[in-house]
Amino acid sequence: MFRLLDTYLKQRTATKNKIHGEAVLGIPSKFVYRSLIRNKKQLNKEIAAIESKMLSLVKEDQQEQLNLLTSIPGIGQKTALFLIVVTDxxxxxxxxxQLCSYVGITPTIRESGSSVRGRARISKVGNRKLRNLLFLCSFNACKHNKACKEVYDRIVNKGKSKKLALIAVANKLLKQSFAIAKSGRLYDETYVSILPR
Structure with missing residues (x-):
């Protein structure tokens, strides 16, 4: 189901790009445009159905873990679901x-031989959908998750970009999720804040 969902998500992105391409042409073919819109609607329907089914299966088998993860400020039900599925x-x-490396939100330095080091960037390997969800969660976490807000403020105050700070917050959220899932304890601001960064 997860692989099929990934396939549909890629198809939807491609369809959205085609719709945008048709609109940019200025005089799009009405037939092509309507066909693409219908295709996008159908993909949305299939994606929603798969996500709903996956959620019901996870609730049957992993309800406690779902509750634990959604107790973390910034982690929503969909992200928690994907985390459980991806990590088994x-x-x-x-x-x-290991989890951060797998998802692809660990900074990597690009260098070639003895050349000057490039800027640190995320590796972008791993599960793209989960990485995107965590990045979106980071916006909310900066407001409501004390440990994440501290990470964000520290990086921004050093003069680094806000995007880099949000990636660091996504990384922090993933580490919090791992700690919560492994400990079996609900999120506790005082407990989580003392975890290693």
Whole structure:
């Protein structure tokens, strides 16, 4: 189901790009445009159905873990669902660092031989959908998650870009999720804030 969902998400992105391309042409073919709109609506319907089914399956088997993850300020139900599915209930990974590397939100330095080092960027390997969800969650986490707000403020105050700070927040959210899932304890601001960064 997760692989099929990923396929549909890619198809929807491609369809959206085609719709945009048709609109940019100035005089789009009405037949083509309407066909693409119908295709996008159908993909939206299929995506919603798969996500709903996945959620019901996770609730049957992993309701407690779903509750634990959604107790973290900034983590919504959809992100929690994807985290559980991708990590097989957090059984696939022994450390938070392994999970962050897998999702692709660890900074990597691009360098070639003895050349000057480039800027640190996220690796962008791993699950793109989960990475995007975590990035979106980071906006909310900056407001309501004390540890995430501290990370964001510290990076921005150093003169770094807000985008870099949000990526660091997404990384922090992932580490919090790992700690919460492994400990079996609901989010506690005082407990989570003392976890290693």
């Amino acid at each position: 209930g957090f059984k696939k990974f022994e450390t938070a660092g």
